[in-house]
Every structure is written in structure tokens, then in C-alpha cells.
Amino acid sequence: MVDDLDAAVAxxxxxxxxxxxxxxxxxxxxxxxxxxxxxxxxxxxIGTIVRVEGSEPVNGxxxxxxxxxxxxxxYTDLQTPLHAMLGHDGTPESASLGATRRAEIxxxxxxxxxxxxxEPLQPVPMGAVFLASDADVxxxxxxxxxxxxxxxxxxxxxxxRAGGTDAAIYxxxxxxxxxxxxxxxxxxxxxxxxxxxxxxxxxxxxxxHFPAQKGSVAAVCFNVKGPDxxxxxxxxxxxxxxxxxxEKCGVPTTPFQNVQYFAPYKSDGFxxxxxxxxxxxxxxxxxxxxxxxxxxxxxxxxxxxxxxxxKADALIDFIRERxxxxxxxxxxxxxxxxxxxxxxxxxxxxxxDVLSAMxxxxxxxxxxxxxxxIRKVRNRLSNISTRCAGLVTDDGAVSDLxxxxxxxxxxxxxxxxxLEEDAQDLIFARVVTKLREHLEKRDLGVNHVVVFVxxxxxxxxxxGQDTYVRxxxxxxxxRGRYLGLVLFSAQQFRSQVHRRVVGNSGTALYGRMxxxxxxxxxxxxxxxxxxxxxxxxxxGQLMVRHPHFTQPIFVRFPxxxxxxxRDGADRYPQAADVDLDAAVVRSLRTLDPSITLGWVQDAxxxxxxxxxxxxxxxxxxxxxxxxxxxxLAQLRPVVAAQxxxxxVSTPVRSAPADDPYGF
Amino acid sequence: xxxAPSPVADPRHATLDGxxxxxxxxxxxxxxxxxxxxxxxxxxxxxxxxxxxxxxxxGHALRARRVFDPPTVGFAAFLDGTQKSIVERYLPxxxxxxxxxxxxxxxxRRNERMHTWIHAVERRLYLSRARVSExxxxxxxxxxxxxxxxxxxxxxxxxxxxxxxxxxxxHRVQKDREEVEQRLGLExxxxxxxxxxxxxxxxxxxxxxxxxxxIGVIKSHRTLYASGEALTxxxxxxxxxxxxxxxxxxxxxxxxxxxxxxxxxxxxxxxxWGLVRVEIAVPDGSTADVTGRADxxxxxxxFEAAPVAxxxxxxxxxxxxxxxxEEFLRAVM
Numbered sequence: 001m002v003d004d005l006d007a008a009v010a011x012x013x014x015x016x017x018x019x020x021x022x023x024x025x026x027x028x029x030x031x032x033x034x035x036x037x038x039x040x041x042x043x044x045x046i047g048t049i050v051r052v053e054g055s056e057p058v059n060g061x062x063x064x065x066x067x068x069x070x071x072x073x074x075y076t077d078l079q080t081p082l083h084a085m086l087g088h089d090g091t092p093e094s095a096s097l098g099a100t101r102r103a104e105i106x107x108x109x110x111x112x113x114x115x116x117x118x119e120p121l122q123p124v125p126m127g128a129v130f131l132a133s134d135a136d137v138x139x140x141x142x143x144x145x146x147x148x149x150x151x152x153x154x155x156x157x158x159x160x161r162a163g164g165t166d167a168a169i170y171x172x173x174x175x176x177x178x179x180x181x182x183x184x185x186x187x188x189x190x191x192x193x194x195x196x197x198x199x200x201x202x203x204x205x206x207x208x209h210f211p212a213q214k215g216s217v218a219a220v221c222f223n224v225k226g227p228d229x230x231x232x233x234x235x236x237x238x239x240x241x242x243x244x245x246x247e248k249c250g251v252p253t254t255p256f257q258n259v260q261y262f263a264p265y266k267s268d269g270f271x272x273x274x275x276x277x278x279x280x281x282x283x284x285x286x287x288x289x290x291x292x293x294x295x296x297x298x299x300x301x302x303x304x305x306x307x308x309x310x311k312a313d314a315l316i317d318f319i320r321e322r323x324x325x326x327x328x329x330x331x332x333x334x335x336x337x338x339x340x341x342x343x344x345x346x347x348x349x350x351x352x353d354v355l356s357a358m359x360x361x362x363x364x365x366x367x368x369x370x371x372x373x374i375r376k377v378r379n380r381l382s383n384i385s386t387r388c389a390g391l392v393t394d395d396g397a398v399s400d401l402x403x404x405x406x407x408x409x410x411x412x413x414x415x416x417x418x419l420e421e422d423a424q425d426l427i428f429a430r431v432v433t434k435l436r437e438h439l440e441k442r443d444l445g446v447n448h449v450v451v452f453v454x455x456x457x458x459x460x461x462x463x464g465q466d467t468y469v470r471x472x473x474x475x476x477x478x479r480g481r482y483l484g485l486v487l488f489s490a491q492q493f494r495s496q497v498h499r500r501v502v503g504n505s506g507t508a509l510y511g512r513m514x515x516x517x518x519x520x521x522x523x524x525x526x527x528x529x530x531x532x533x534x535x536x537x538x539x540g541q542l543m544v545r546h547p548h549f550t551q552p553i554f555v556r557f558p559x560x561x562x563x564x565x566r567d568g569a570d571r572y573p574q575a576a577d578v579d580l581d582a583a584v585v586r587s588l589r590t591l592d593p594s595i596t597l598g599w600v601q602d603a604x605x606x607x608x609x610x611x612x613x614x615x616x617x618x619x620x621x622x623x624x625x626x627x628x629x630x631x632l633a634q635l636r637p638v639v640a641a642q643x644x645x646x647x648v649s650t651p652v653r654s655a656p657a658d659d660p661y662g663f
Numbered sequence: 664x665x666x667a668p669s670p671v672a673d674p675r676h677a678t679l680d681g682x683x684x685x686x687x688x689x690x691x692x693x694x695x696x697x698x699x700x701x702x703x704x705x706x707x708x709x710x711x712x713x714x715x716x717x718x719x720x721x722g723h724a725l726r727a728r729r730v731f732d733p734p735t736v737g738f739a740a741f742l743d744g745t746q747k748s749i750v751e752r753y754l755p756x757x758x759x760x761x762x763x764x765x766x767x768x769x770x771x772r773r774n775e776r777m778h779t780w781i782h783a784v785e786r787r788l789y790l791s792r793a794r795v796s797e798x799x800x801x802x803x804x805x806x807x808x809x810x811x812x813x814x815x816x817x818x819x820x821x822x823x824x825x826x827x828x829x830x831x832x833x834h835r836v837q838k839d840r841e842e843v844e845q846r847l848g849l850e851x852x853x854x855x856x857x858x859x860x861x862x863x864x865x866x867x868x869x870x871x872x873x874x875x876x877x878i879g880v881i882k883s884h885r886t887l888y889a890s891g892e893a894l895t896x897x898x899x900x901x902x903x904x905x906x907x908x909x910x911x912x913x914x915x916x917x918x919x920x921x922x923x924x925x926x927x928x929x930x931x932x933x934x935x936w937g938l939v940r941v942e943i944a945v946p947d948g949s950t951a952d953v954t955g956r957a958d959x960x961x962x963x964x965x966f967e968a969a970p971v972a973x974x975x976x977x978x979x980x981x982x983x984x985x986x987x988x989e990e991f992l993r994a995v996m
Contacts, residue, residue: 040776077990079974087971098969099736100983101775103990 018042018163019108019129021052032112034067034124037105043163044069044108046529047543047554049132049140054125061117065124066132066140067110068551070527076102109527111551113140137167142548146172155209156249157202157509157544158555168248169555171507173211175547177448181506182481185456187494188511192539195490196228198509199452200560201251202488206450207409208251215447216408219488220401220431223415224424224454230276231568232411233259233284235561242558253561258410262288262401264391264419264427269613270583271575273390274415275565278572282590287399287620288391288414292344294400294430295384295392296320301429301468302387302422303380311373312380318369319377323350333357333366344385344392351378388423397617403434406445425469428459432472432485439483448484451476456489457496470498477504495520510534510543510552526552580609584616591619592627603632611636679749682762682786682808686751689802693752693760702748702761702833710885717888717909720920720945721953725893725907727900728954730924730961734903737963738878739857740771740780741984744844745992748789748836750829757825758794760803763787763811763836766992767844769851769859770984777987781850783843784995787811789832791822811835841867852876858963862985864911865919865942872917872944878960879919879942882980884935888921898934900925903965908957911942920945920953924961926968927979937979939964 019038023029034052038044046069054063078084088098115121116139130136137160138144146153147170154170161167175181184202188194203219210217223229235255238246246253261284263274271277276285295302299316319341322328328339328350334357339350354366355374364371385392401412414431416424432451438444453459453473460473476487477500489505491497495517502508513534517523523531530552534543540559543552563571575586581600588595604612615634624630677685687695719725744767752760768782788803792812795803803810813831822828844861845868851859852874865871865879888909889897897906906923919942927937941964946956967982975986 077986078970083971083973086973087969099738099775099966100772100777100970100987102970102983103777103987 016130017128018044018050018131021124021126021129022107023123023126029124031115031121031123033109034065034112035107035109036129037107038129040104040106042106043131044072044106045162046070046072046533048162049113049137049160049165049553050110051130051132051136051140052124052127053130054127056125058120058122059117063122063125064116065127066113066116066136067124068113068140068553069108070111070551071109071529073107073109074104075107076104078102113550114142131163131165132167133165134167137165137169141169141553143170143172145548146170146174153211153214155202156205156251157546158542158557159245159248160553160555166248168250169544169553171544171546172548173206173209173214175506177206177210177214177217177450177486178481178484180481181547183477183487183505184489184507184509185494185497185502185505186488186490186509186511186542187513187517188490188492188509189514190492192512194511194537194539194542196454196565197540197560198511198542198557199488199490200229200232200562201557203411203450203452204256204560205249205251207256210448215484216445217448217450218406218408218446219411219450219452220435221411221413221452222424222428222431222454223413223417224458225417227275227417227565227569228454229413230261230274230415230565231281231563231572232256232413234281234563234568234572236559236563236567238559238561242561245556245558246561249558255562256411258407259284259413260402260410261285261413261415263415264288264388264423266418266577267389268577269390269393269609270580270587270616271577273418275417275569275574276415276572277575279575279586279589281572282586285590287617288401288427289393289397289399289617290391290430291393291398292342292347293324294398295388295426296324296381298426298429298433298468299381299384301425302384311370312377315369315373315377316381318367319347319381323347333361333363344382348378348382351382384422387420388426391419391423391426393617397614397621399617399621401431401434402445403438404443404445406449408446425459425467428453428469429472432476436476436480436483436485439485448486450486450488452488452490454490456491456501457493458491460489460498460501462496462498474498474500477501493517495522506547508545510537510545511541512537580612584612587616587620588627588631591623595627599628603628604635607635679762683751685806686760686803689806690752690754690760690799693754695752696750696759699750702750702829702836703746712885712887714887714890714894716890716893717911717921719907719909721908721922721950721957725889725896725909727896727904728907728958729901730903730905730958730965732958732962734962734966734968736966737858737959738772738860738967738984739855740769740851741777741860741862741982741988742767742769742844742848742851743862743985743988743992744768744840744847745989745996746836746840747996748833750832753825754790754795754799756794757828758791759825759829759832761789761813761829761832761836763789763832763839764996765836765840765843766996767840767847768988768991768995769847770988770991772984777984777991779991781847782991782995783847784992785809785839785843787836787839789813789835791828791831794823794828811839845871848874848877858960860964860967860982860984862981862988865944866911866913866916869917872919872942875944877944878963880964880982880985881940881942882977884938884940888940889923897923897938900929900938902926902928902937903961905941905957905961908953910945918945919943920957922957922961924964926965932979939980 019036021034021036027035048069050067052065132140153173155173155176156168157171158169159166160169186195186198221229233255261276263272265287266273323341334353341347341350358366358371416427435449460470494502515535518531540556543554545552585597585600615631618634619631746765748761748763750759751762764786766784769780770777771780787809789811791814793814813835848861848871856876858876858878861877861879863879864881865877871877902925904925908920908922910918911921912918921940921942923940925937929936946953970983972978972981972983972986975981
């Protein structure tokens with residue numbers, strides 16, 4: 001790609017005049033807009049980039065102006081439709097018999113992309129109009145500034161095509177991943193597989209072209225619906241046209257090489273709650289489970305303002321600071337009892353004892369906390385493990401993303417598609433917060449992380465109450481770029497997303513748009529023709545806004561070389577729910593393929609379900625060299641059954657023979 | 664102090680404003696005629712309305728003939744010319760200096776679209792040499808633009824009244840316009856044999872008048888080649904009816920065959936609504952040949968009735984190809 005600019009510059013400039021600039025008093029040219037006419041058969045369309053060559057030198061230099069067509073007009077010399085009707089005696093059939101077609105014009109309006117020289121900024125001069133060549137496109141979009149060999153920060157986003165020009169369009173990594181600007185937002189109607197495909201393609205492009213001097217980059221993707229992101233490491237079908245686009249952009253036609261999947265368990269606690277549960281794909285799937293400590297830090301996510309008033313908040317703080325993971329005792333209330341709360345089960349025991357003791361002593365309050373507040377907080381916190389079953393463990397077992405050892409060019413997919421809304425919120429909040437904390441400390445393992453969130457209108461809506469997740473996304477959008485934490489987001493309706501989130505996205509992509517959405521004020525800057533084009537975009541086409549581009553540009557991008565979610569779900573069907581033993585076999589086989597169901601059944605014997613799950617989780621978490629030995633070591637020893645000698649019973653004394661009451 | 668006018672590389676290609684500045688620099692003593700309308704708008708008709716009897720060459724009497732066969736495409740191209748005469752300055756003796764521009768174009772039809780086959784634009788200064796001093800004449804000649812004597816070198820015929828001099832200039836411009844039209848028409852006839860519709864008569868030029876591919880269509884009827892019953896017949900023509908063919912002869916012009924043709928339904932309009940007169944080279948051969956040729960050409964012209972030439976006020980008689988030429992010339996003049 002280093003040679004992209006060279007190649008572009010070396011490409012021949014279009015020599016055939018495409019049109020001529022025109023201006024009238026009623027429709028004058030300005031520094032930001034001009035008009036030109038073309039032949040009827042010219043290849044110009046909405047979105048075509050053109051170059052105007054002025055004929056009068058300015059400061060000794062002939063001006064060149066680059067523009068993009070944003071509106072088109074066609075008309076004849078007819079003054080009124082009545083004249084056409086009169087000319088054909090009111091019979092439409094005869095209209096096609098005329099030997100002459102009326103004089104007709106194709107008149108286009110173009111928005112200025114760039115003036116060369118930039119100063120003095122003058123209205124666009126009258127001049128010849130040419131189709132933009134590769135080199136022209138690079139200059140027009142100011143890509144020449146960041147595609148220089150040695151300081152190339154270009155990330156291909158797609159290919160601009162018009163009238164035979166095929167030019168790769170590059171985004172500036174400094175403005176996509178930071179620190180100058182950052183974040184990317186994509187809008188488009190559902191069902192065209194554009195948004196997710198575009199994100200997958202852009203991530204591939206970033207992983208291929210992210211400049212070495214900017215360090216390492218990884219991605220964390222939240223799979224929020226269906227199997228969309230469940231097969232990122234599996235190859236998909238692409239055609240020759242796609243291959244040509246890959247080649248033009250210098251991106252390999254391969255799926256992601258390093259992908260790690262994380263999914264919570266289902267409520268049974270041992271089946272992974274993901275569509276990527278097929279045994280053939282489990283080697284890079286890990287469970288995502290959190291204990292009390294992890295959850296309590298983000299209690300605000302799960303407890304809304306109605307739940308948690310100032311008093312409850314104070315109690316939760318107390319529990320977080322003084323109870324959880326600490327040796328706790330209160331001689332006055334609880335006597336000699338000592339508590340070490342590590343899990344929800346421990347917490348429940350603690351709550352029960354505290355409340356019993358208060359009732360026993362007839363106390364309304366304890367350490368400034370009213371009994372009603374304690375009951376309320378107990379009720380809300382106890383509910384969390386139920387509401388987020390599978391994610392939150394009663395026993396405090398933690399299986400998390402590898403914060404601190406993130407790998408370069410690796411995608412971490414967190415599958416939350418099948419989770420309740422609360423659990424999804426909790427995962428977003430905690431994962432993003434942890435990413436931010438580690439990036440602040442520079443110990444995440446990579447320098448930059450792209451976080452992809454789909455259905456952004458759900459998590460950061462423009463209206464409704466302020467939630468923890470929305471505040472977190474706002475914070476990410478406004479401050480993330482300094483840390484290398486970048487938000488890639490997608491939604492169907494941009495207008496329904498908080499304006500500060502989308503407003504902070506340096507790069508905005510648009511797929512096919514709904515007409516109602518286009519009628520909202522956010523799209524007022526677009527011409528009717530551009531809106532029309534947006535509402536009819538094909539699959540694989542995007543409109544791109546980027547800080548370097550003064551006007552939106554239309555590009556084509558290839559289908560990702562990744563197995564599509566639906567295809568993956570067909571090819572690798574979700575594993576059927578199995579019993580605990582089979583689930584343990586499935587998990588342990590990812591570490592040691594020689595493990596059999598028979599071995600597991602022998603190993604677990606008649607142990608309690610909790611014990612088996614804990615042993616399985618510990619084994620999967622530790623990934624020991626000797627899986628069998630480790631797993632067995634985790635199981636609590638079974639006390640061997642002892643034969644107890646039957647006590648010798650004292651024989652009942654026999655009745656005397658002469659017992660008068662004997663039978 | 665006014666800035667000196669910037670030199671114009673070729674005054675023939677200068678704009679009217681540019682020429683005005685040149686004249687101001689060459690003749691500072693002359694008064695500018697600001698805001699005068701072009702002479703074409705104020706010139707009186709050169710000829711009075713009149714009736715002329717003509718020799719019928721199709722039958723014995725002029726009668727209405729229906730063009731039975733449906734209209735069909737025949738014309739390959741259209742020729743029209745235009746002129747514009749502006750009084751730029753008056754000499755102290757009242758003699759006008761006129762900037763005259765004449766232009767003509769042939770637009771040929773390819774794939775139903777009109778394209779320029781050839782065009783010419785010429786600009787000259789027109790004034791009466793007898794009314795200007797040699798010094799003034801030389802100064803004007805030195806501007807690089809052709810200067811035309813509106814007296815045609817006949818000083819004795821020179822008018823003195825400024826309005827008469829304006830009319831002389833107008834007629835001289837008109838003559839130049841006819842010449843450039845003829846030149847282009849002849850060029851077509853030399854290189855093509857496909858039919859060319861010429862806006863106006865063809866009898867002015869001997870060669871055009873004999874060219875089989877040149878067909879003149881006249882919209883103005885100040886001279887009507889019929890009188891009495893024949894006139895009634897002409898004015899009573901219905902749509903798609905033509906008159907018998909007659910000969911148009913003149914001592915100064917070539918003879919041509921001609922007939923009247925009604926392009927549009929005249930009901931509710933004036934008697935000359937949609938009425939055109941067609942001129943073609945006199946056909947050789949029998950009366951049947953004349954009839955066949957007149958019917959054929961009439962069908963061609965009737966076919967050109969659509970699309971209508973609106974918003975031109977003469978749209979009832981004007982074919983669209985001629986309007987297209989006019990629009991083109993308006994753009995390039």
C-alpha cells in the first residue's frame with residue numbers, strides 16, 4: 001500500500017473533457033458549489049468526483065477545483081408541458097413518432113471538495129470539467145496528506161468507482177483510531193447485511209494496514225443478535241468482483257486469524273449460552289462468568305434510580321468496602337461470628353444473619369442503615385444472580401476476558417445475544433470500563449482497542465432516562481480517543497442515538513437508509529439527490545464521511561471473507577443441550593481431546609452438581625497441562641463409606657415360666 | 664480619467680461591449696447610442712404586401728390537393744440564419760455606425776438528436792462611406808474589423824437622413840445574412856445529397872435553386888402567389904392539404920417550383936395560420952413527376968410539425984429543426 005499514492009499519482013489524468021462549468025446570475029458558482037453541463041451520454045452520476053481546470057491563472061497558477069456531484073437536472077427547451085401535448089395533438093402515441101427529440105440538457109451541481117491552490121478561496125471558475133482520475137481522487141479527498149511513503153496512515157475503506165475510475169479510498173488511521181479524532185458509526189436499514197459486513201471488512205482492513213509506528217490494535221466485539229459475529233475465524237464465500245476489491249485495497253481474502261469468543265453459561269450453569277457451541281469450534285470459546293466482587297462494582301448498571309436511593313447506595317458502598325472479600329465481624333450484633341463474603345451465597349447468609357440479629361434485638365437500624373433499607377438492598381442484590389444467571393455465579397468463580405494480556409490483531413467476541421437486557425448492560429459496562437482502566441494504566445497488552453457495539457440506539461438512545469451504559473458510551477465517545485479506546489457502533493436509525501455519541505464519531509458510514517430517517521433534521525445537509533441515492537444503495541455500497549473529506553463519498557466494499565452468521569449456523573449447528581457430564585466432556589475436550597464421557601462419569605461419580613461445575617470451571621480457567629489430574633484434584637474428596645458394627649443388643653430377658661401374664 | 668481599453672487580439676471575436684470600447688477609443692468625438700433597440704425590431708418591412716399571379720405547372724388551375732400518404736421522415740438537416748444590427752455610435756453629422764452580426768447554421772439530425780453540421784458567425788461595421796471623412800473611415804478600418812459601405816460604393820445614392828442611413832445599414836446586414844445562409848446551403852449541397860430544409864426561399868441563389876436536396880420553406884406571406892379564386896383556395900387549405908404547384912419566377916432570381924401547404928388546423932385562427940410556402944428546384948419531367956415530388960416533400964414537412972416550435976411566436980409555421988438552429992445561433996452569437 002505504500003505505493004498506493006505513487007500509483008495513483010502515476011495514473012494518467014483524464015484528458016477527455018466531460019463537461020463545462022456554467023453559471024448564471026440566478027445560479028451562480030460559489031467557492032463551495034458549481035454547476036456544469038455534460039453530454040447526454042456522459043458517465044456522470046450522483047457521487048461522481050470531477051476536476052475543473054480553470055483557464056485564468058491566479059497568483060501565477062492555473063486553478064484546479066475538485067468537486068463531487070450532489071445534484072442533477074435534466075430539461076428540454078419546452079416551456080410548459082402544454083406545449084408537448086399541443087405538439088402531439090393530445091395523443092401520447094404519436095409522441096414516439098417524432099423525428100426529432102427536443103434539445104435536452106444534463107446539468108449537474110457539484111459540491112467543492114478542494115481548491116488547488118487553497119488560497120485565495122474564490123468562486124469556481126468557468127472551465128473544462130474532467131472525470132477525476134486516481135490521482136485526482138487522492139488530491140480531492142486530501143488523501144495525499146496521509147498516504148506519503150514513510151508516514152502512511154491510510155486504512156482502505158473501499159473503492160470509489162465512476163466512469164472507469166477505480167480508486168481505493170483511504171481513511172486516516174490518526175482520525176479513525178485516534179488520537180486526532182476517532183470512532184466510527186454506521187447507519188443503515190436492517191436486512192441488507194451491510195452494517196455488520198462493513199464493520200468486519202473495516203476491521204480486516206485495520207488489522208492489515210494499521211501502521212506499525214502506531215503500535216498494536218485489537219478489537220472487542222459484542223455480538224448482540226443472532227450468529228452475526230460467531231464465525232469470524234471461518235472462511236466465507238466471495239466472488240471475483242469481491243476479490244478485485246480486496247486486491248485493490250491490499251487486504252488478504254482470509255478470515256480473522258486470531259479470534260477469542262466469550263459467552264456466559266445458560267441458567268443451568270454448564271451449557272454455553274452462544275450459537276457458537278458446536279463442538280468443532282469450541283477450542284477458542286471461553287466462558288464468561290463473574291462473581292460477587294465483579295458485579296458489585298457495577299451494581300449501578302443493574303439497579304436503577306428507583307431501586308437505589310442515597311441510603312441504599314450508602315449500604316452498597318459499605319458492603320463493597322467493608323464486607324466483600326474481607327474478614328467481617330460485628331460482636332455487638334453478630335456475636336463471635338466471622339464472615340468472609342466472596343459469593344452471592346455468602347452474601348445471602350450475611351444478610352440473613354444481620355436481619356435475624358436485628359429482629360432478635362428488636363433494632364430498627366444498624367450502623368445508620370435502616371432495616372427497611374437493608375431488606376431492600378438484600379432483595380435487589382439477591383435478584384442479580386437470578387436475573388443474570390449463567391453470567392453471575394453464586395460461588396464467586398470468575399472467568400474473564402484476558403485483560404492485561406490482549407494480543408495484537410486479535411478479535412475478542414463477547415456473545416451476549418441470548419442474554420437478558422440487564423446482563424447485556426452489565427457486560428458492556430464492565431468490559432468497557434475494564435478496557436479503559438487497563439488502557440489508562442497502559443497494561444492491557446495492546447495500545448488500541450476497537451469496541452464494536454451494534455444496535456447503538458438501544459444502548460445510547462437519544463431519549464429516555466440516563467443509564468449507566470449510556471453514560472459509559474458517552475464517556476467512551478468523548479474521551480476514548482486519548483486512551484486508544486475506539487468505539488465502532490452501528491444502528492438502524494442514527495437519529496435515535498444520543499447526538500453526542502454519533503457527533504463524536506469522526507467517521508460516519510451510511511448504508512441504505514430509510515426515507516423517514518432521511519427526512520429527519522440530521523440529514524438536512526444532504527441534497528435531495530444524495531438522499532435518493534442513499535435510499536437506493538445496493539449491498540456493498542456505503543456513503544463515507546471522514547474528517548479529511550469535505551463532502552460525503554460513495555464507495556464499494558467487498559463482502560467480508562468470513563463465513564456469514566446464517567451460513568455458519570447451518571454448517572455448525574448449535575450443540576443440543578446436554579446433561580452435566582456431557583457438558584463437562586465438551587469443555588474438557590477443548591483442553592484434552594482424549595477425555596471421554598466414560599472417564600468423566602467415573603471421575604465425578606455421585607458428586608454434587610455444584611462441585612462438578614466448580615471443578616470444570618477451575619480446569620478450564622487454569623488450562624493445566626494435565627487436565628485429568630487437575631480436574632480430579634478439584635473435586636472434593638468423597639469420604640469413603642465405613643461399615644459400622646451393629647451394636648450388640650442386650651437380649652430381652654425371657655419371662656419366667658410361671659409368669660401369669662405371659663402369653 | 665478612464666482607463667485605456669485593453670487591446671483585443673481579434674476584434675472579430677470580441678464581445679459587443681469590447682467592440683464598443685474599441686469604437687470609443689477610435690472615435691472619441693462620436694456620441695454613443697446607448698440603449699437603442701436592434702434595428703431588426705424597428706425596421707419597417709422592405710416590401711409592401713402584394714398578390715402575384717403565378718404559372719401553374721400541376722394541372723391548369725390552382726386547387727387544393729390532399730396529401731394522402733402519412734407524413735414521413737425526409738429531412739436530414741435544417742438551415743437557418745439570423746442577424747443583429749446595433750447602432751453603436753452616431754457621427755456628428757448624424758450618420759450611424761452599426762455593428763452588424765450575421766450568423767447561419769446547419770444542424771443535422773443524427774439518431775433523433777440535432778447536431779451542428781456547420782455554422783458561421785460574422786461581425787462587421789456598417790456605415791455610409793459618403794457620410795464619413797476618410798480619416799474616420801481609416802480609423803475604423805484600422806480596428807481590424809471589416810467595414811462595409813452601406814451605399815455599396817455609390818456615393819450618389821447615399822441617403823442623408825439618419826433614419827434612412829439606419830435602414831440602409833439594416834438592409835446591408837440582411838444581405839450579408841442571406842449570403843452566409845446561401846454559402847452554408849451550397850456547402851451542404853456540394854457535400855451531401857440528403858434533403859436540407861432551408862428556412863426561407865431558395866430562389867436567391869442560382870445554385871441552390873437548382874439543387875435537388877435544397878427545400879425552402881417560407882413562413883412569411885407578404886407576397887402571395889395567388890389572387891381571386893386561387894387566393895380563396897390557398898387561404899381555404901385544410902390541414903395536410905397543399906395547393907397545386909406553380910412557378911415562381913423573377914427577373915433577378917432563379918425560377919423555382921412552389922406550392923402552399925397547411926401544417927395545422929386553421930379553424931379558429933387567421934387565414935394564414937400554419938400556412939407555409941415551399942420552394943424546390945423545378946422538377947424535370949411530367950406533371951405526374953411534379954405531383955409526386957410535391958407530395959413527397961409535403962409529407963416530409965408535415966412530419967416536422969412535431970415537436971412544436973413553441974414558445975416561438977411563429978410556431979404554427981415553424982418546424983422544430985429551424986427553431987433549434989435559431990436557439991443554437993442565439994447561443995453562439
